[in-house]
Amino acid sequence: MGMAVNNLPQIREECEVFHLTDKQIREIMSRLHNDLLKGLGKDSHATSIVKCWITYIQDLPNGKERGKFLALDLGGTNFRVLIINLGENHFDMQSKIYAIPNHIMTGTGVALFDHIAECLANFMKEHNVYEERLALGFTFSFPLKQLGLTKGILQRWTKGFSCSGVVGEDVVQGLKDAIARRGDVQIDICAILNDTTGTLMSCAWKNHNCKIGLIVGTGSNACYVEKTENCEMFDGEPGKSELLINTEWGAFGDDGTLDFVRTEFDRDVDVNSINPGKQIQEKMISGMYMGELVRLALVKFTRMGLLFGGHGSDLLFERGSFYTKYVSEIESDKLGDYTSCMEVLEELGLSHATEADMAGVRHVCESVSRRAAHLVSAGIATLLNKMAEPRVTVGIDGSVYRFHPHFHTLMCDKIAQLVGPGIHFDLMLSEDGSGRGAALVAAVACRQSLGVA
Template identity: 90%
Template sequence: MGIVVNNLPRIREECEVLHISDRQLREIMKRLHQALLDGLGKDTHAKSIVKCWLTYIQDLPNGKERGKFLALDLGGTNFRVLIINLGANHFDMQSKIYAIPNHIMTGSGVDLFDHIAECLANFMKEHNVYEERLALGFTFSFPLKQIGLTKGILERWTKGFSCSGVVGEDVVQGLKDAIARRGDVQIDICAILNDTTGTLMSCAWKNHNCKIGLIVGTGSNACYVEKTENCELFDGEPGKENLLINTEWGAFGDDGALDFVRTEFDNEVDVSSINPGKQVQEKMISGMYMGELVRLALVKFTRMGLLFGGQGSDLLFQRGSFYTKYVSEIESDKQGDFTSCMEVLEELGLSHATEADMAAVRHVCECVSRRAAHLVSAGIATLLNKMDEPKVTVGIDGSVYRFHPHFHTLMCEKISQLVRPGLQFDLMLSEDGSGRGAALVAAVACRQSQQGV
């Protein structure tokens, strides 16, 4: 046993490649800041890696929104329809999840939007608003180039979708046409947005300081409130000083800007992914990849004879077998207790693991998740420094932030170290962000048209 215990210092040494120093984080911040400027600039936008798409949302909720609103939240293999009733002192929300069958995900765009429109009509019947004319906010969590508040061109499908006839087209028009083909319901699509924007809007309704929206889940992205004068591509309504920007920062590093901190594990994850060379920062942060990064490190250390007595298992050597939820479970154990770790390793066919092995596995998990939290923190600190406002709340959604036991604390500590002195911030977990946010965007749009602003 003595020899096995001595492997931990060696594994710690090997894991040093996963540590990003504050000096390196500040260099990352400098590069991200430049990438944001490039995305916002007229002459640099086309070549920019971080696109900084304009959302055309210029007003946040102020608490005076009233009425019934629909929301549609499409971001994966199922979608949610919501009805939200906003009153002076209450907020009532009901929703239903609808599946998207595989043949529709890979069929035609017409079939997809017809399926969504049918579910919308059924939902309105169920909630006795079938005869009413309602405003709808549409959360669409795929890469989208917005040309207006109600116009968004699909850049490319992700998440297993490949519906024909939609890429390069306005998805709002696709949904409008499907509703018109039915002819039985009256729905006004007031806005299209992505899940990051929805998160910001949802949190801003409760907290007026909320000016950054962040997703750390399957993917990673952020949006923030920018001064209109800095948005060189904006040709919308003058007179408003702010505009919400969807950074699409998951692509940061696609040009090599993060190569100086990437590891062999990152390269392996990238090469084996469905989109090699794309979404480089996201692959170092998000839930879709975190477990696999841990697995690759464990495989390496096993092959070096540092773990499990050099004896792996079929599952350990199988790509994708180490789920990101395992990372959260293993790190939830109290120091010195390996109950969850033992269960995970047994599931993976590694019941011969010693306590020293478990301590090493936990250390690898901590290194990968801490690095992810620090990269996200560097991004948020960059936005806070750029905005230069005295107090900003960051609205956050996503499974990694929600379920990882230490992510919140790691972020608070690191942002405090990286943000300019005197700037205050706090992190707020979004409750049901993108759906509620979509309805709130519709509500804000209606509030403005009623007030004539």
């Protein structure tokens, strides 16, 4: 083996396309702010890209919620059923994860809801509540047009789902029908919400400053508390000064507003996804796409002869083979240590990688994940500046935020640079927002319907 050539400087130069300048970030913030206003406005909502749906959740938990509740969490490749017992300052929670086979993710809506209802019934048997009548909170983490607390129309499938006969329909009705077809269990669906809302609710139960919910996981989205006077689409009962808005910001950029910062790798990911042209910002941020962005860059640099001596492997050239968890693992290595990186590259059939290659791979991972963190930070800073409150806690959930070793720090640093003077914020990791949050929404909804203050 001859002298190893150090290609790192050239790799760094190639990775500059992932670097967002402060000027670009300010421009992104201004465009997002504009899109949020369009989503909230009556005349502009229909054509707006960032939908800003009203969630119809007007009361945050006050810690006095009591009772036994079911929660259902559907938002990715599997779903969870939970039973939650709320008592004085404590929380008993048992849950079970059920897989959604691929043929059901891409089959009919009826089959999807029948599968969910069957799992619900089995779960109730296992936990000896099969005979009881329970209230359920339903976390449904896909773009929903909410028409009320228990009515949500699916706008589009995302994240690999494509069940027929559900888009444009009320998903609560879909689930109710499936439960009725079985005829063996009694469940009252009290509320439908998405995971950002659940995250906000679950954090607000403990921290009353929590007014933003954020997901950085398989997908990316945020919700926040808005003044009712700014919500022109709201047609519910007046008297509430604040409303929870589900931004659906994953779609930001669907009309080209982010093209000025997108790379050839982003375009490749998008064209080869199940929903081309949709969820453009999400595809630059979330866990479903991050590993693939890294892989595409590694492939390009290998073909340029900058990595692995120009010799890739079958796996490296295979779509989806570079998992997002690899990014977190590689970046978890201490500086100068490449243990995890070596393991990942061996798994990919790249055991001929040199230390210089590993430094290059790590730099690619850092470039992609840092850009994701900065994009999310730009979004959160836009919301914080819009809300203009002195102190806000951001409740956050999702695998990328939870498991990536530097995501939290990158976000803290960046948001601090981008918020206006006098705005203070905290980032709080949600403990299971989609499950606990769904139960809390059901509990708050039940508290209202029973007239219990």
